[in-house]
Amino acid sequence: MSDVHALAGAYALHALSDIERAAFARHLAECESCAHEVAELRETAARLADGTWSVPPPRLRDNVLAEIRQTRQLPPAASERVARGAAPAAGGRRRRPLVVAAAAAVVLAAGAGTVSYVAQEQRVRDERATVAALRAESARVEAVLAASDARLHSAPVTGGGQITMVLSESLDGGVVMLSGARPPGAGRAYQLWAVSSGAPDSRGVLPSGEGGATRLIDRIRGMDTLGVTIEPSGGSAAPTEPLVASVPVES
Amino acid sequence: MGAQMIRERLAFMSDGANEGPRRADHLSAAPAPPADATAEANELLRAVARGDEAAFTRLYDLVAPRVYGLARRVLRDPAQAEEVAQEVLVEVWRTAGRFDPARGSATAWVFTIAHRRAVDRVRSEQAGAERARRLAATQGETPYDEVVDQATTRLEQQQVRRCVQTLTGLQREAITLAYYGGYTYREVAELLGTALPTIKTRMRDGLIRLRDCLGVEVAA
Numbered sequence: 001m002s003d004v005h006a007l008a009g010a011y012a013l014h015a016l017s018d019i020e021r022a023a024f025a026r027h028l029a030e031c032e033s034c035a036h037e038v039a040e041l042r043e044t045a046a047r048l049a050d051g052t053w054s055v056p057p058p059r060l061r062d063n064v065l066a067e068i069r070q071t072r073q074l075p076p077a078a079s080e081r082v083a084r085g086a087a088p089a090a091g092g093r094r095r096r097p098l099v100v101a102a103a104a105a106v107v108l109a110a111g112a113g114t115v116s117y118v119a120q121e122q123r124v125r126d127e128r129a130t131v132a133a134l135r136a137e138s139a140r141v142e143a144v145l146a147a148s149d150a151r152l153h154s155a156p157v158t159g160g161g162q163i164t165m166v167l168s169e170s171l172d173g174g175v176v177m178l179s180g181a182r183p184p185g186a187g188r189a190y191q192l193w194a195v196s197s198g199a200p201d202s203r204g205v206l207p208s209g210e211g212g213a214t215r216l217i218d219r220i221r222g223m224d225t226l227g228v229t230i231e232p233s234g235g236s237a238a239p240t241e242p243l244v245a246s247v248p249v250e251s
Numbered sequence: 252m253g254a255q256m257i258r259e260r261l262a263f264m265s266d267g268a269n270e271g272p273r274r275a276d277h278l279s280a281a282p283a284p285p286a287d288a289t290a291e292a293n294e295l296l297r298a299v300a301r302g303d304e305a306a307f308t309r310l311y312d313l314v315a316p317r318v319y320g321l322a323r324r325v326l327r328d329p330a331q332a333e334e335v336a337q338e339v340l341v342e343v344w345r346t347a348g349r350f351d352p353a354r355g356s357a358t359a360w361v362f363t364i365a366h367r368r369a370v371d372r373v374r375s376e377q378a379g380a381e382r383a384r385r386l387a388a389t390q391g392e393t394p395y396d397e398v399v400d401q402a403t404t405r406l407e408q409q410q411v412r413r414c415v416q417t418l419t420g421l422q423r424e425a426i427t428l429a430y431y432g433g434y435t436y437r438e439v440a441e442l443l444g445t446a447l448p449t450i451k452t453r454m455r456d457g458l459i460r461l462r463d464c465l466g467v468e469v470a471a
């Protein structure tokens with residue numbers, strides 16, 4: 001990433017992949033000259049919207065005005081730690097709008113060389129689920145993502161979708177994201193399992209019927225593989241179905 | 252998709268989409284947005300951050316046609332554009348307190364959110380081939396409302412268009428595909444059959460040239 005500064009233009013045009021965008025946003029927090037350049041290039045790119053005027057249907061105005069009356073505003077910056085589209089990280093975060101979904105890979109994309117290639121090839125899509133999880137457990141998620149030993153692991157899910165996880169050995173915890181998987185069916189849910197030499201041990205059940213979600217897991221030390229099965233809502237004590245995904249934790 | 256096809260489409264994207272028939276010219280006396288529109292939007296957004304609904308309504312009127320128009324340009328689908336525009340405008344209300352005037356203008360802040368949302372939507376909902384098809388299908392089609400509205404923004408638009416014309420061909424293609432087409436720079440490199448580092452550089456130096464031509468400045 002020696003020429004990381006050169007990404008300022010692509011960043012201002014939203015032309016980076018989620019992972020690269022997250023990595024560059026991280027760079028912005030440390031590089032004042034890029035931060036200033038991005039501010040100006042964004043301002044410039046926004047002028048390209050001038051040429052796109054199109055009168056929206058009148059109902060849009062009514063709908064928007066009705067919706068804002070039901071919508072609570074966020075307090076001014078800094079008082080709430082996790083805003084949609086802002087990285088849950090300390091310091092300088094106002095100038096670091098991030099894809100929250102990609103935050104999990106920030107550490108890797110910006111840090112460890114071998115993993116960053118893998119990370120760039122992935123698109124983490126289920127932003128909404130990630131945001132929900134981050135709101136609920138932002139501090140711990142943040143800690144895992146920011147851990148210096150955080151590592152990204154990923155595998156496809158049978159039938160479509162991707163399971164991505166960021167593990168921190170030192171914190172003995174991880175963030176697991178399931179994205180784009182087929183819905184497990186009514187009354188069923190994806191369940192996560194830590195697989196090591198002994199019997200699989202549950203690490204949590206995703207929301208019923210959801211094909212995408214993010215979950216904070218603990219007790220990851222010694223885990224060889226993260227397995228995923230589809231179980232009745234609420235989960236099972238032991239897997240009752242074959243694995244639909246298995247993510248090896250190679251060290 | 253060959254580079255030649257892309258170039259043909261670009262001819263449309265860079266100046267065809269909203270230029271429309273010249274029959275709008277009789278409206279050219281329509282006033283351009285006031286010169287202090289930027290300052291006005293900044294004021295309005297600050298008021299919105301304090302929960303001022305009346306200010307939001309005025310801000311809506313100021314930015315909604317571009318928010319919707321931009322979403323429509325990127326998505327090439329009026330229904331999706333309307334959904335995205337609604338999300339963006341509600342987001343403006345919700346996060347107005349996060350606007351930092353030291354980092355740019357209120358309008359740029361709004362259009363940055365709008366562009367981001369439109370691009371995210373187009374990437375998640377329309378596969379590359381589908382996007383290319385839509386791009387081709389809407390070629391030359393300019394809805395009536397765009398023709399009329401364009402008259403009210405002629406001056407600003409002309410400045411942008413004039414500056415876009417000062418770019419090199421590759422700068423213009425790269426920026427246009429990314430901004431209006433929602434393509435990543437990797438996709439742009441592939442579409443144009445050009446090396447990745449070159450595209451990355453052209454996006455940056457092209458935007459820098461645009462910035463200087465438009466006289467855009469953000470206090471350091």
Ligand SMILES: [Zn+2]
Nearest residue numbers: 005031033034
């Ligand atoms: Zn830099």
